[in-house]
Amino acid sequence: xxxxxxxxxxxxxxxxxxxxxxxxxxxxxxxxxxxxxxxxxxxxxxxxxxxxxxxxxxxxxxxxxxxxxxxxxxxxxxxxxxxxxxxxxxxxxxxxxxxxxxxxxxxxxxxxxxxxxxxxxxxxxxxxxxxxxxxxxxxxxxxxxxxxxxxxxxxxxxxxxxxxxxxxxxxxxxxxxxxxxxxxxxxxxxxxxxxxxxxxx
Numbered sequence: 001x002x003x004x005x006x007x008x009x010x011x012x013x014x015x016x017x018x019x020x021x022x023x024x025x026x027x028x029x030x031x032x033x034x035x036x037x038x039x040x041x042x043x044x045x046x047x048x049x050x051x052x053x054x055x056x057x058x059x060x061x062x063x064x065x066x067x068x069x070x071x072x073x074x075x076x077x078x079x080x081x082x083x084x085x086x087x088x089x090x091x092x093x094x095x096x097x098x099x100x101x102x103x104x105x106x107x108x109x110x111x112x113x114x115x116x117x118x119x120x121x122x123x124x125x126x127x128x129x130x131x132x133x134x135x136x137x138x139x140x141x142x143x144x145x146x147x148x149x150x151x152x153x154x155x156x157x158x159x160x161x162x163x164x165x166x167x168x169x170x171x172x173x174x175x176x177x178x179x180x181x182x183x184x185x186x187x188x189x190x191x192x193x194x195x196x197x198x199x200x201x
Contacts, residue, residue: 006065007042007090010183013200014121015040020092024066027107030097037097040064040117043089048078060085060111062093071095071109081114090117121182127157127201128181130189135162137194144192145179156181157201 008015018038026037041062048058055075062069071093073081084091092115100108132141141160155178162171179185181200190198 006063007088008040008065010187011040011090011117011121013126014117014124014183017124018092018120022066023062023064023069026095026097026109027069030107030109031099031105034096034098036112037095039093039095041069041091041093043085043087043091044068045087046085058085062091069107069109071111073111073114077112077114081111084114084116091115092117092120118182118184122180126181127159128179128186128189129159129161129197129199129201130195131161131163131197131199132194133163133196134165134194137192138162140192140194141189144188145175155179159201163196 018040020038020040023039023041026035026039029035029037041064044061044063046058046060048056050056056078057072057074058078060071060073062071073085078085081091093111094113094115095109096112097107097109100106130141132138145158158175158179158181160173160175164171186198186200189195
């Protein structure tokens with residue numbers, strides 16, 4: 001489904017720090033009894049419906065690196081989380097899960113809350129170290145960093161290492177204003193021409 005890896009691949013370290021579990025882990029627990037848990041997922045689709053009483057609810061199809069699943073979300077949580085439930089968004093889902101009926105092996109899930117994974121990641125203290133091969137890559141890096149300064153969220157340490165091959169040495173410095181070191185920003189820095197490494201500090 002995803003030609004270049006799952007969208008959550010960039011968030012592996014973040015998910016560990018947030019103590020989010022995979023859908024397969026939560027589903028396995030649900031087969032032993034009703035459970036609650038937090039799962040990070042990419043939204044695939046949302047189908048909204050109305051109950052007989054006129055209350056809105058929706059079926060949400062989502063995916064994480066362990067597989068796809070569907071969950072229902074009812075009126076109050078849907079109203080609060082609707083802007084985040086757009087196809088392609090990466091989110092944190094607070095789920096309630098249990099076996100779907102007696103004697104079966106399928107698991108049904110209910111979404112109690114939706115939050116932005118990107119915003120949760122931005123609140124975690126995490127700096128970045130960016131290694132640039134040669135001074136030629138600095139202009140493209142500077143352009144990306146100028147865009148990064150327009151973002152919101154917690155600022156973290158940004159350490160830049162420039163490898164000067166002609167002098168056979170490295171120059172290292174820290175950017176004073178820091179950076180909003182989200183996984184998405186880390187990925188954007190990693191694909192810049194001349195950048196050879198981007199590491200979490």
